[in-house]
Amino acid sequence: MEHILDDTxxxxxxxxxxxxxxxxxxYPLSLNALMAACNQSSNRHPVVxxxxxxxxxxxxxxxxxxxxxLVDRGESRVTKYRHVLYEAMNMGRPAIAVMCVLMLRGPQxxxxxxxxxNRLYDFSSLEDVETTLNTLMSGEFPLIVRxxxxxxxxxxxxxxxxxxxxxxxxxxxxxxxxRIGKLEKEIEDLKNQFEQxxxxxx
Numbered sequence: 001m002e003h004i005l006d007d008t009x010x011x012x013x014x015x016x017x018x019x020x021x022x023x024x025x026x027y028p029l030s031l032n033a034l035m036a037a038c039n040q041s042s043n044r045h046p047v048v049x050x051x052x053x054x055x056x057x058x059x060x061x062x063x064x065x066x067x068x069x070l071v072d073r074g075e076s077r078v079t080k081y082r083h084v085l086y087e088a089m090n091m092g093r094p095a096i097a098v099m100c101v102l103m104l105r106g107p108q109x110x111x112x113x114x115x116x117x118n119r120l121y122d123f124s125s126l127e128d129v130e131t132t133l134n135t136l137m138s139g140e141f142p143l144i145v146r147x148x149x150x151x152x153x154x155x156x157x158x159x160x161x162x163x164x165x166x167x168x169x170x171x172x173x174x175x176x177x178x179r180i181g182k183l184e185k186e187i188e189d190l191k192n193q194f195e196q197x198x199x200x201x202x
Contacts, residue, residue, distance in 0.1 A: 014103030
């Protein structure tokens with residue numbers, strides 16, 4: 001990826017991708033509609049509260065980077081925005097769907113990506129999702145990364161690289177869980193000691 005995007009630009013671009021697929025009759029989006037799409041509470045993490053200036057500045061920045069175009073329709077004075085990711089980054093619909101979910105929701109597992117992209121693209125299996133992920137991770141400029149598995153998590157998650165490298169932080173261990181872990185270790189030690197003691201009398 002030649003241009004690193006900030007979090008606002010990622011949200012704006014992700015919102016444009018989503019609405020282009022899910023509400024084509026209302027696409028391209030006016031600034032007001034784009035702001036509403038960025039700020040909606042469903043299918044978003046984190047939920048944000050951008051104002052028009054914030055969204056407009058991000059859209060203009062994306063336009064300078066060649067990822068968004070302005071649409072000036074003669075019958076309407078309202079300027080509208082559309083993304084050009086298909087052309088700019090040579091992406092097909094499966095890849096666009098995966099990127100959109102990661103852009104709007106943050107890091108996701110393969111299963112979460114398949115479930116949450118169903119309105120954008122209907123992946124027939126987890127293997128199809130994995131194939132798309134592998135394609136996006138390969139090449140000279142990988143667009144996503146597989147994150148290290150976090151402690152207590154069964155599945156790995158994937159994140160986009162549009163904002164540069166992803167900082168991975170382990171969740172803090174709850175004091176209660178920490179205490180239980182120590183107790184379990186002490187009990188196991190006692191069991192071992194008792195077993196050794198018992199063997200002396202066999």
